[in-house]
Amino acid sequence: MYHLECIECHKKYPETKVIYTCTCGGLLDVVYDYSRIHLTKNDLTGPLSVWKYRALLPISREPVSLDEGGTPLYRVDRIAKSVGLKDVYVKHEGMNPTGSFKDRGMTVGVTKALELGMKTVACASTGNTSASLAVYGARAGVPAVVLLPSGKVALGKLAQALMHGAKVLSIRGNFDDALKLVRDLCDREGFYLLNSVNPYRLEGQKTIAFEIADQLGWQAPDRLVLPVGNAGNITAIYKGFKELKNLGLIDSVPMMTGIQAEGASPIVAAIKNNAAAITPDSHPETVATAIRIGNPVNSIKALIAIRESGGTAETVTDDEIIRAQQELAYLEGIGVEPASASSIAGLRKLVELGVIGTDEKVVCVTTGHLLKDSEHVLSVCPKPIEIDATIEAVRAAVFSK
Ligand code: F0G
Numbered sequence: 001m002y003h004l005e006c007i008e009c010h011k012k013y014p015e016t017k018v019i020y021t022c023t024c025g026g027l028l029d030v031v032y033d034y035s036r037i038h039l040t041k042n043d044l045t046g047p048l049s050v051w052k053y054r055a056l057l058p059i060s061r062e063p064v065s066l067d068e069g070g071t072p073l074y075r076v077d078r079i080a081k082s083v084g085l086k087d088v089y090v091k092h093e094g095m096n097p098t099g100s101f102k103d104r105g106m107t108v109g110v111t112k113a114l115e116l117g118m119k120t121v122a123c124a125s126t127g128n129t130s131a132s133l134a135v136y137g138a139r140a141g142v143p144a145v146v147l148l149p150s151g152k153v154a155l156g157k158l159a160q161a162l163m164h165g166a167k168v169l170s171i172r173g174n175f176d177d178a179l180k181l182v183r184d185l186c187d188r189e190g191f192y193l194l195n196s197v198n199p200y201r202l203e204g205q206k207t208i209a210f211e212i213a214d215q216l217g218w219q220a221p222d223r224l225v226l227p228v229g230n231a232g233n234i235t236a237i238y239k240g241f242k243e244l245k246n247l248g249l250i251d252s253v254p255m256m257t258g259i260q261a262e263g264a265s266p267i268v269a270a271i272k273n274n275a276a277a278i279t280p281d282s283h284p285e286t287v288a289t290a291i292r293i294g295n296p297v298n299s300i301k302a303l304i305a306i307r308e309s310g311g312t313a314e315t316v317t318d319d320e321i322i323r324a325q326q327e328l329a330y331l332e333g334i335g336v337e338p339a340s341a342s343s344i345a346g347l348r349k350l351v352e353l354g355v356i357g358t359d360e361k362v363v364c365v366t367t368g369h370l371l372k373d374s375e376h377v378l379s380v381c382p383k384p385i386e387i388d389a390t391i392e393a394v395r396a397a398v399f400s401k
Contacts, residue, residue: 002032002058004199007301015058018116020183020197027301028199029239030058039247041218050104053210056243058203063111064140068103069207071095073215073363078331083348087361089221090328090344091212094336094369098160101205101233101367102132108204109194110136118192120145122185124171124178125195126229126290127157128368133194134166145191147171147178152289154337154373174284176295179230196232197297205233209240212363213250220250223356226365227342228258228267228313229291231302233367238305254363256311257356258302259346261286261318261339264293267302271313278303287318287376290339290368312355316345322380324348328366335370343367 004013008026013019015030022028039055046052050069073091080088093101110133113121122145123133130146130153137144144166148158152174161168171178179195186193194201213220220241228234234256241253260268264284270277281294296302306313316324318338325341328334343364350356370377385400387393 001036002030004028005031016116018118018192020193027197027298030199030203032056034243034246037247039249041249044214048211048214050107050204050207053207056210057108058200059108059111059115061111061115063107064114064136065107066097066103066135066139068096068107069211071211073212074332074334076332076334079328079344082327082331083351085351085356085358085360085362088347089363090332090334091208091363091365092334092336093208093365093367094340094372098128098132098135099156099369099372100128100132101208101365102128103136104207105196105201105204105232105236106132106136106194109198109201110140110142112200113142113192113194114140116192118142118190120189120191121194122146122182122191123194124148124175124182125153126175126292127153128290128372129195130166130168131157131160131164134161134164137166138164143167145169145185147182149174149178149292152292154289155375156372175293176280179297195297196230202232202236202239205236206240206243208233208365209237210244213241213244218249220244220252220254221363222254222360223257223311223362224254224365225257225259225343225347225350225362227288227291227339227367228260228302229293229296229339231258231267231296231298233365234258235298235301235305237365238309253309256305256309257346257350258306258311258313259342260313260315261288261291261321261342262315263318264291265315266294267296267299268313268315270299270303271306286321288321288337288339288342289373290337291342312350314346314350314355316342316349320345320349326380329370334366336366337368337370337372338376340366340368
């Protein structure tokens with residue numbers, strides 16, 4: 001029903017082969033025989049979840065699952081008004097079991113590890129991937145090894161990786177260094193690599209597209225806006241929408257619009273310079289530590305997704321990210337981590353620049369939950385007001401300016 005295929009030289013590999021990139025160095029895709037997949041809207045009734053779309057997932061065994069997916073798609077009229085649009089939605093991926101979209105990839109990726117008979121799973125991470133891998137490794141009963149950039153991982157994410165029993169290694173280097181090391185480690189030790197260079201992980205993440213179309217009544221929005229780090233999610237979601245279009249379930253694919261922090265923006269630079277490939281940034285820096293990445297492994301796929309779909313890419317500053325995070329929190333009651341808020345910051349900027357038209361229906365993906373990074377929250381919000389335990393002190397404080 002499916003095989004792995006290089007996006008550069010189109011060499012094919014059987015689905016049973018443990019391989020992450022082609023011998024030519026190209027990225028791999030999972031390619032299905034779509035002529036054998038007959039899926040209609042009537043087959044897709046019932047509650048949302050990753051495994052609702054099993055006909056389009058490359059797994060035959062019982063999944064390792066914690067009921068991932070089924071995240072809310074909120075209409076956000078106050079944000080829409082604030083940025084000058086009419087029709088804006090937020091797909092809040094922070095509502096997954098571990099608080100980020102990574103769970104969609106891990107339920108598929110860790111299940112694939114079991115199918116392939118792998119004994120240990122591993123990843124490099126800016127935090128969320130490691131939290132999710134630790135949790136799904138625990139659920140599967142498979143040991144997990146995670147490599148993190150020292151001092152640059154939000155505490156909530158680190159706490160998850162530690163509590164769920166992963167072997168946590170803190171690398172004196174950045175995410176890009178950690179990814180290089182874990183790829184080497186997996187090659188040497190036969191560990192199963194679950195970064196987004198693994199095409200099976202992206203298969204899980206493409207269900208974000210399936211759910212959005214499903215929630216909008218089998219329609220694609222005009223535009224999808226999301227944060228970009230290692231660039232797996234933008235390519236996964238694009239693939240998801242393309243598959244729905246191939247199967248005749250939707251008529252169009254949204255303009256894929258990637259947002260990066262100004263201090264870590266190689267994909268935006270490549271799009272703006274019309275370059276065939278990115279120039280890696282050796283010193284990425286941003287308050288949005290989840291997307292503090294200078295050499296995105298899926299950049300070639302992301303450039304294709306953005307260009308083919310007629311989308312774009314834009315940078316936002318750390319201050320714009322923090323403002324968007326606060327706006328989403330107090331205007332809409334949606335709590336997201338800084339990287340996720342970059343999608344809203346990017347939305348505002350692209351409307352101001354006239355790139356996003358005022359009649360567009362836009363979905364912003366918020367990738368991780370506010371509680372992932374509470375240290376950051378405490379550093380940008382006013383401190384609690386400490387007072388004596390008397391009603392006079394309470395009343396004075398409540399009405400103080
Ligand atoms: N948002 C959040 C909250 C993330 O954790 C990540 C990536 C992204 C956006 C970007 O997604 O890499 O697919 O472009 N976090 C990875 C990690 C790198 O290790 O947790 P991407």
